[in-house]
Amino acid sequence: MVRIGIIGCGYWGPNLVRNFAETTGVAVAAVTDLRPERLDLIRRRYPSIKTTTDHREVIDDPGIDAIAIATPVSTHFTLAMQALAAGKHVLVEKPMAATSRQAEQLIEEAERRRVVLMVDHTFVYTGAVRKMKELIDADQLGRIYYYDSVRVNLGLFQHDVNVLWDLAVHDLSILGHVLPVQPCAVSATGISHVPGGPENIAYLTLFFEQNLIAHIHVNWLAPAKVRRTLIGGSRKMIIYDDVEPSEKVKVYDKGISINNGTDGLYKMLISYRAGDMWAPQLDITEALRTEAEHFVQCIERGATPITSGRAGLEVVRVLEAGARSLKKRGRLVELTPPSVACSRAKIAGIG
């Protein structure tokens, strides 16, 4: 039985409490938040869980094996480092840390302590993303041509981070998971409509060494909620629409074929192909439940999580580069040194 303590009980924390409370093999031992009224809520629903406003009580509790951190990003590094230093396994909200240097230090500390460090890239555990990963790994799409995502709505304007850190983080975690390659440079543009505030609209292009492009459009000031991703491949193409109540992933047997023309070196013939559309059935288990179970399994087996610290670092590195490019209105920012080597351990289980 893994005993877990949860730090931070704002918007997301209660979801962690509920999912860990309902997962076999794990018990929620303690919840901490600076605001007593947030703890009142937990006590009413879960009278057996210990609550405290002092997070050190939780981190230092020798009866606790793991810590989940759901606090503002600026506090992730300090809290996670304390927990790792105390020998706890750590699940930290995304983005993993405020800088890539911090993320690297957390990875190093976790490796030194031989504990599990996992980032809460929740979307990676949805049935939709798992199905897309499965299709791409099985080479159903052929060579990947592009990844394009729109994630906009009338959302809460953050005061401390721009919209990339708030919304594009989801897309970066998904594309980092499903694409077989890592970006090498970015270009970003955007705007802030609140004087002195961070960008509330941003466009982020990711370049790759391969002939592939990715683009993410995020916006806190849109009149409707759009969550639509297009993935184009040489064999098939996907539309993943997370707003749809069903058939979220549609696979199109559409595309082009490029043939060398017969009468010269440079002539290219393009033929167009349009076929059936297919919407595979998706696992509708709540993503956070699947993720909670995966975290417990990784602790029990000493395995590397699918959304490991390295996956979290890669996302933070792109967000940092995006912020630099934003300031220079689209100037290319290279991701050097080349992104973390993709020696990600294969994990049995979901994927």
Place this chain on the structure above:
Amino acid sequence: MVRIGIIGCGYWGPNLVRNFAETTGVAVAAVTDLRPERLDLIRRRYPSIKTTTDHREVIDDPGIDAIAIATPVSTHFTLAMQALAAGKHVLVEKPMAATSRQAEQLIEEAERRRVVLMVDHTFVYTGAVRKMKELIDADQLGRIYYYDSVRVNLGLFQHDVNVLWDLAVHDLSILGHVLPVQPCAVSATGISHVPGGPENIAYLTLFFEQNLIAHIHVNWLAPAKVRRTLIGGSRKMIIYDDVEPSEKVKVYDKGISINNGTDGLYKMLISYRAGDMWAPQLDITEALRTEAEHFVQCIERGATPITSGRAGLEVVRVLEAGARSLKKRGRLVELTPPSVACSRAKIAGIG
């Protein structure tokens, strides 16, 4: 009665023939195309229209008052210049010319000859765009915050121009018409999936001197047809979805209010507003019909068209800058000298 000759009878030419043939006050006198089989088609449907494979016959015909040019963009300049030099009024397909220098020369020639020079920015004449223009002019949206368009489908790969010249040209003509200001710089990214071919996916950001951003996403290799534009304003926001069979323009009473906080210089309070949605009825007259009538009216009254040569030039200048930025993977390219002064004559009639 205006007598018009039409040069080019490929995909778009027959639409010009049909609309001018059915418009009062104008007669289609002649159609020319290099391919005799295209002319056969016209002759079968319109036996009274003269056809010829020699465009000079049409341009030099003293009985013809106006020329409409629907040929590949590389030929626009030469053909339009010949027609203007012959004293004809000219309607030219978009993009108006292959370079802004060419566009400027056409404008100068038309002014010198005192003839009408109009660019076939068809979307400007749709009921949807005219309604959006009307709403923005009446200040229904308040200050414009952003303009964001997605125009993707599985489309014909062009060999000579990139996807911006083929698809973004529509968005640039629309935003040039409905927005009260002109862009001052662009950043563009994109990719070609056909070796040696022009970019088939592109992302174009437009910067303005005002606190406004525009972005256009175009793609010839998408699994579904998307034609969706978001326009955000301080009072209201629009979603314009051209794929919808009805209610193409939706106006949302949604947004944010930014207030200075009471207790300090830097505090900003943002409040969120969500109200009704409203889809105004739109004029469903075919856009090209409205445009044909406008062209005839401008000729008769000596008026400047809504989609004048200057409007066409502005679009070409952005396309040129976009192409330069694309080559430098997002590097900012300024539109200097500042975009054509917006002394566009007000025209009674549509708009």
Place this chain on the structure above:
Amino acid sequence: MVRIGIIGCGYWGPNLVRNFAETTGVAVAAVTDLRPERLDLIRRRYPSIKTTTDHREVIDDPGIDAIAIATPVSTHFTLAMQALAAGKHVLVEKPMAATSRQAEQLIEEAERRRVVLMVDHTFVYTGAVRKMKELIDADQLGRIYYYDSVRVNLGLFQHDVNVLWDLAVHDLSILGHVLPVQPCAVSATGISHVPGGPENIAYLTLFFEQNLIAHIHVNWLAPAKVRRTLIGGSRKMIIYDDVEPSEKVKVYDKGISINNGTDGLYKMLISYRAGDMWAPQLDITEALRTEAEHFVQCIERGATPITSGRAGLEVVRVLEAGARSLKKRGRLVELTPPSVACSRAKIAGIG
């Protein structure tokens, strides 16, 4: 403070517990169910609520003021009658009872005891239905021409009641609330695909003394979830689509005008009108919360609920008539005596 006891803790009971637990002015005193494991769930979440497998303990408890009944329909009469006889206010699930005779007896008993009898017609308390009621009451739609509803999905096949009792009950409660008149006859058709089982597809037409028709289509065996109601009026028409995440109610300024022709007695001229569409913002408060508050207010003020026993009776009478017509494959069944007189007290508050 109203103290409530809840009988039945299957699918819906926990929602009643949660909403009454979170409503001011009411406390959940006890929950009862025949299945101990259902009570375990409640105890874990709400340790302070008393649980028992013996419903008589709850009904006989003098400290309890009101009883909510969420058990199978065949038990509604006995349980509600026991509760009323014990002087409790009663909220009973829909359909209110298995026969109209039972429903009438419950109404009589509640009147004799001077307690509140309310039926849980939840949809009546949604923002969407309240808005439609408001629009119709304000004569925005003009004379009502028709009410047409489709409510289909792949649903749980009931063994004891047909699909009308399970699904059409929602539509009947809504139309009984929003329409100003009562039906006078019905015709129903349907089919069972399970040998010996009740109808799993049914079509129900309601006739009125006025020139109005209503139709309800329900189906447990449909490949997708459809929840769409059309309401046609002489001035405006509504599409209410409950599957939409937003803009559930759309009001169309469309319709016909019927004029007497000028040249004869029998000539009718019909002109068609198409105007704007408008989607009013809706209150998104959970319907059951609004309903729980209304139940408490009615108890405190001695008022008649919006979804009173009489409203419940009217629904049951139509369901009974529908079942009779179903057996005769569409034969008209009149609702005699004329439906319950509509002397429903006006209630301040929601509506």
Place this chain on the structure above:
Amino acid sequence: MVRIGIIGCGYWGPNLVRNFAETTGVAVAAVTDLRPERLDLIRRRYPSIKTTTDHREVIDDPGIDAIAIATPVSTHFTLAMQALAAGKHVLVEKPMAATSRQAEQLIEEAERRRVVLMVDHTFVYTGAVRKMKELIDADQLGRIYYYDSVRVNLGLFQHDVNVLWDLAVHDLSILGHVLPVQPCAVSATGISHVPGGPENIAYLTLFFEQNLIAHIHVNWLAPAKVRRTLIGGSRKMIIYDDVEPSEKVKVYDKGISINNGTDGLYKMLISYRAGDMWAPQLDITEALRTEAEHFVQCIERGATPITSGRAGLEVVRVLEAGARSLKKRGRLVELTPPSVACSRAKIAGIG
């Protein structure tokens, strides 16, 4: 070369002219209409086609092999009978005739004259309906449980026929084509909102000897255009949405399985199945083109058309029965004698 004359040049006639004009193996020899201005239109577009206001000139023309009739339904019988009597092959608009007796007489006359009699059930020739027919014939859906169609919009109110004759005729032609069995009785309800006018809203239930039900909902007074058909089978279910620009036919691997319980005679166990959705690519050839080619082939080969006179008769018989049931507000009307024996000849070619 088949030479065809077309009688009637209102809304649909010009479509017949265009499609026959563009079909190989057939020439449009003459067009007739009582209104000279309708003929002017044809002459302008097709100067080589002979036009006349006297339909006898066309019927009696020995150079004409076939007649297409696109006039009001009340004239179908007389015109078709004249054409058949003159030895012409006949294509007649749907509904085939105003009464089933008339339809039977036309069938007899065509058989006696050994000419082709075909009814213009256009939808049968669409890619969508042909694909559904193919899926059902290949037993992909298993046993058919139900056929449910909604066909509503703000449509032209007819003065002489009710909405069943105008709109349900499409659904009846489709279901008659794709379903393997014929209905044996109907129940219909409806209403007229124009004093003295025919019903503008109608609901039609079709009963079968098999355990199958069909229902058609048609309405001229709806705020939006809906064209949605559900077909439920024991293996798969279809949603056919003709308003969708693409993926009009969606096949769902969803349904129930009914098993006898193990412990008694009457227990039934129902299990639910939800799987993938699949949208097959559809032939997008214009239906009327496919139909025109089929008519010509039937003439050349002496074959029976897919939409033969018998298919047309079956539709008329259901419409007649529906009208009788409408007058009796849902009373069951049996189709006796049992519907036309389904010895429809198999035709090579489309289907």
